[in-house]
Amino acid sequence: MTRPPxxxxxxxxxxxxxxxxxxxxxELDAVLDGGLICHLGVVLDGAPVVLPxxxxxxxxxxxxxxxxxxxxxRGADQxxxxxxxxxxxxxxRSVFNHSMNYRSAVVHGQxxxxxxxxxxxxxxxxxxxxxxxxxxxxARQPSKRELAATAVLALDLxxxxxxxxxxxxxxxxEDVTANLAWAGVLPIVTTxxxxxxxxxxxxxxxxxxx
Amino acid sequence: MTRPPxxxxxxxxxxxxxxxxxxxxxELDAVLDGGLICHLGVVLDGAPVVLPxxxxxxxxxxxxxxxxxxxxxRGADQxxxxxxxxxxxxxxRSVFNHSMNYRSAVVHGQxxxxxxxxxxxxxxxxxxxxxxxxxxxxARQPSKRELAATAVLALDLxxxxxxxxxxxxxxxxEDVTANLAWAGVLPIVTTxxxxxxxxxxxxxxxxxxx
Numbered sequence: 001m002t003r004p005p006x007x008x009x010x011x012x013x014x015x016x017x018x019x020x021x022x023x024x025x026x027e028l029d030a031v032l033d034g035g036l037i038c039h040l041g042v043v044l045d046g047a048p049v050v051l052p053x054x055x056x057x058x059x060x061x062x063x064x065x066x067x068x069x070x071x072x073x074r075g076a077d078q079x080x081x082x083x084x085x086x087x088x089x090x091x092x093r094s095v096f097n098h099s100m101n102y103r104s105a106v107v108h109g110q111x112x113x114x115x116x117x118x119x120x121x122x123x124x125x126x127x128x129x130x131x132x133x134x135x136x137x138x139a140r141q142p143s144k145r146e147l148a149a150t151a152v153l154a155l156d157l158x159x160x161x162x163x164x165x166x167x168x169x170x171x172x173x174e175d176v177t178a179n180l181a182w183a184g185v186l187p188i189v190t191t192x193x194x195x196x197x198x199x200x201x202x203x204x205x206x207x208x209x210x
Numbered sequence: 211m212t213r214p215p216x217x218x219x220x221x222x223x224x225x226x227x228x229x230x231x232x233x234x235x236x237e238l239d240a241v242l243d244g245g246l247i248c249h250l251g252v253v254l255d256g257a258p259v260v261l262p263x264x265x266x267x268x269x270x271x272x273x274x275x276x277x278x279x280x281x282x283x284r285g286a287d288q289x290x291x292x293x294x295x296x297x298x299x300x301x302x303r304s305v306f307n308h309s310m311n312y313r314s315a316v317v318h319g320q321x322x323x324x325x326x327x328x329x330x331x332x333x334x335x336x337x338x339x340x341x342x343x344x345x346x347x348x349a350r351q352p353s354k355r356e357l358a359a360t361a362v363l364a365l366d367l368x369x370x371x372x373x374x375x376x377x378x379x380x381x382x383x384e385d386v387t388a389n390l391a392w393a394g395v396l397p398i399v400t401t402x403x404x405x406x407x408x409x410x411x412x413x414x415x416x417x418x419x420x
Contacts, residue, residue, distance in 0.1 A: 096353070
C-alpha cells in the first residue's frame with residue numbers, strides 16, 4: 001500500500017539528530033498504534049499547554065476527544081500531538097553519550113471539530129477501540145446526552161515526523177578503548193497486569209486476551 | 211517539611227474534573243521523580259511544539275537539557291512541561307465512563323538558561339542521576355567540549371498542578387443495576403528487563419539493582 005511520504009513542511013522536518021529520523025509512513029502508524037496516550041500541545045494566551053489525553057487513529061486521521069467545555073480544546077486550532085514509546089535507558093561509557101531508546105511521533109496541524117453525528121460516533125468508536133479494544137461492542141454505547149457532553153476532534157496526519165533510537169550506546173572510540181565504565185542498555189518492559197474486577201460477571205475475552 | 215502549596219495562578223488551577231486535582235506538594239515531587247521522560251511544550255512561530263525529553267528535579271527546580279543549537283530550546287521562554295504516569299485502563303459498563311488510571315504533573319513557567327559553570331554541571335548531574343542513578347560517578351564526566359555542546363535549562367516548580375485517577379470505574383447507577391457489561395481495571399505494569407551489555411566489564415550494581 002502506497003502512503004504519502006512524511007515531513008512535507010519545514011516544521012515537520014527534523015533538524016536535530018537527523019540520523020534518528022524515520023520517513024517511512026508505516027513507522028508513523030506503528031508508533032501511533034503502539035501508544036496508549038498522547039501529549040496534546042495547544043497555545044493558550046500565548047503560552048504552551050501540554051496535557052495527556054487519549055487518541056485513536058483511523059487511516060490518515062487522528063481522533064482526540066474531551067469534555068465539550070474544556071478550555072484546552074475550545075481555542076485549540078493549531079495543535080501538536082506527540083506519542084512517545086520509551087524502550088530503554090542507554091548507559092554509555094561517558095555521561096554525555098547516555099541516552100534513551102525510544103520511538104516518537106509528532107503530528108502538527110489544525111484540528112477540525114467533528115460535528116456530524118455519524119463521524120462523531122465513528123471517532124468515539126476509534127478512540128474507544130484504541131484505549132480498550134472490544135469495549136465498543138461489549139459496553140453500553142453513548143447516549144444522546146453523553147454524546148453532547150463529548151467533543152471529538154480530528155487531526156490530519158500529513159504533517160508528521162517520526163524519530164527513534166534503538167540498540168547499543170554510541171560511545172567515543174577513546175572511551176571504548178579506555179574501557180573504564182560499563183556500557184549497555186537497560187530495557188523498559190511494559191506489560192498488562194492481572195485484571196482487577198469491579199463486577200461479578202466473568203472477565204470477557206477482550207480483556208483477558210489483551 | 212513545609213512546601214509551598216501548588217496552583218497559585220489561574221492557568222495552574224484545574225477547571226476540568228476538579229475531583230482529580232491534587233494540591234499536595236509531595237505528590238508533585240512523587241510524579242516528577244517517578245517519571246523517566248517529560249513532554250516539553252514550546253511555542254514556535256505561534257504554533258505549539260511538543261517534544262519528549264529527559265529531565266531531573268532538585269528541590270523546587272526542574273532541569274532540562276538539549277543540544278545548544280536545538281531550535282525548540284533557543285526561543286523557548288515560556289514552556290509547559292508535562293510528566294504522565296499511566297497506571298491502567300479503566301473498563302466501565304458504559305463506553306462513556308471508560309477511563310485511565312494515571313498520575314500527571316503539569317509545570318508552567320519561563321525557563322532560565324543555566325550558564326554558570328558550577329550550576330550547569332550540577333544540572334547535568336541531576337539530569338543524569340534521574341535517567342540513570344549511579345551513572346554520574348561511574349561513567350566519564352563531561353569534557354569542556356561536551357559541556358559547550360549541551361544547553362541546560364532550569365524551570366521553577368511554583369506554577370504546577372497535579373492530577374490523578376485511581377481505583378475502580380465510576381459507573382452510572384443504572385448501568386451497575388443493569389449488569390450487562392463487565393467492569394474493572396487492567397493495570398499497566400512497567401518493569402526493567404535484563405540488562406543488554408555492550409561491554410565485557412561486569413554489570414555494575416547501580417544497573418543490576420535498579
